[in-house]
Amino acid sequence: MPAFPGDPVDDIAAALGALPSGTPVSEVARRLLDLFTGGSIAPGTRLPPERQLAATLGVGRSAVREALAALEILGIVDVRPGSGTYLRGAASELLPQTLRWGLLIGERNTAQLLELREGLEIFVARLAAARADAAILARLEKDVARMHATIDDLAAFAKADLDFHHALAEAAGNATLTDHLHVIRSLLQVYADRAVHDTAHAERATAEHEAVLAGVKAGDGDAAASAMAVHMATATARLLAERAG
Structure with missing residues (x-):
C-alpha cells in the first residue's frame, strides 16, 4: 500500500x-x-x-x-x-536490476562474488530445512534423481543442478535473498556453465546435493547448512580453477 x-x-x-x-x-x-x-x-x-x-x-x-x-x-x-x-x-521488481547494474558498473572481483554466493546458498539451505513443504521436497528429490540420470550428459546435469538450487531458494521463502542470489549467479554464469566438466565432478556434486537434501528432509538446519558449505567449497574451487585455466 x-x-x-x-x-x-x-x-x-x-x-x-x-x-x-x-x-x-x-x-x-x-x-x-x-x-x-x-x-x-x-x-x-x-x-x-x-x-x-x-x-x-x-x-x-x-x-x-x-x-x-x-x-x-x-x-x-x-x-x-x-x-x-x-x-x-514495484520495489520487488526493481531490486534485482538495481543490484545487477550496481555490481556490473563496479569493479568485479570473482573471488569475492564466490564468497558472497557461498554465504547466501548456505543460509538458503538452513531456511529451506525449516520451511520446505512436501511439494518442494518432491521437486528436490526429482532434481537429484535427474542428476543421477544425467551424469554423462553434462548440459542436462547442469540444468538439474540449477533447478535444485532454485527449488531450495523457493523453499527459503525470502524474495530479497533470492534476488541477491539470482544476481550473483548471473554474474558468475560464464564460469558456472563450465564448472562441472567430467563425470567425476558430476558424481561428487550429486553426492553433495544428496547430503543437502537429507538435511532439508530431516528439517535439520545445521545439517543442511553444513552440507551446503561442503558443496560450496568444492564448487568454488572448481570455478576458480576454471577461471585460472
Missing part, C-alpha cells in the same frame, strides 16, 4: 529532504533510488517535475536531470517527453 494517500507529487518531494550543498549527481541518484525502491510509491506514479525535485533536494536542475537519466538507463523510471517521469515497477 503506497504511503502517499494525498498528492503523490508533493508528498514524494517532501519525503526526499535536502542534500548538502555541492552534492554530486551520484548521491542525488542514490537519494532518489532509495525512495523509489522503498516500496512506498506505487508503480506508474508520476514523479515530481525536475524543478520541484531540485528545489526540495537543494541542488541544481542539471544534477536532477542527470540523476533521472541514469535511473532511466537502469530501468527504474520512465521519462516521457511532454508528460513527465514515472516509476516503472
Whole structure:
C-alpha cells in the first residue's frame, strides 16, 4: 500500500529532504533510488517535475536531470517527453536490476562474488530445512534423481543442478535473498556453465546435493547448512580453477 494517500507529487518531494550543498549527481541518484525502491510509491506514479525535485533536494536542475537519466538507463523510471517521469515497477521488481547494474558498473572481483554466493546458498539451505513443504521436497528429490540420470550428459546435469538450487531458494521463502542470489549467479554464469566438466565432478556434486537434501528432509538446519558449505567449497574451487585455466 503506497504511503502517499494525498498528492503523490508533493508528498514524494517532501519525503526526499535536502542534500548538502555541492552534492554530486551520484548521491542525488542514490537519494532518489532509495525512495523509489522503498516500496512506498506505487508503480506508474508520476514523479515530481525536475524543478520541484531540485528545489526540495537543494541542488541544481542539471544534477536532477542527470540523476533521472541514469535511473532511466537502469530501468527504474520512465521519462516521457511532454508528460513527465514515472516509476516503472514495484520495489520487488526493481531490486534485482538495481543490484545487477550496481555490481556490473563496479569493479568485479570473482573471488569475492564466490564468497558472497557461498554465504547466501548456505543460509538458503538452513531456511529451506525449516520451511520446505512436501511439494518442494518432491521437486528436490526429482532434481537429484535427474542428476543421477544425467551424469554423462553434462548440459542436462547442469540444468538439474540449477533447478535444485532454485527449488531450495523457493523453499527459503525470502524474495530479497533470492534476488541477491539470482544476481550473483548471473554474474558468475560464464564460469558456472563450465564448472562441472567430467563425470567425476558430476558424481561428487550429486553426492553433495544428496547430503543437502537429507538435511532439508530431516528439517535439520545445521545439517543442511553444513552440507551446503561442503558443496560450496568444492564448487568454488572448481570455478576458480576454471577461471585460472
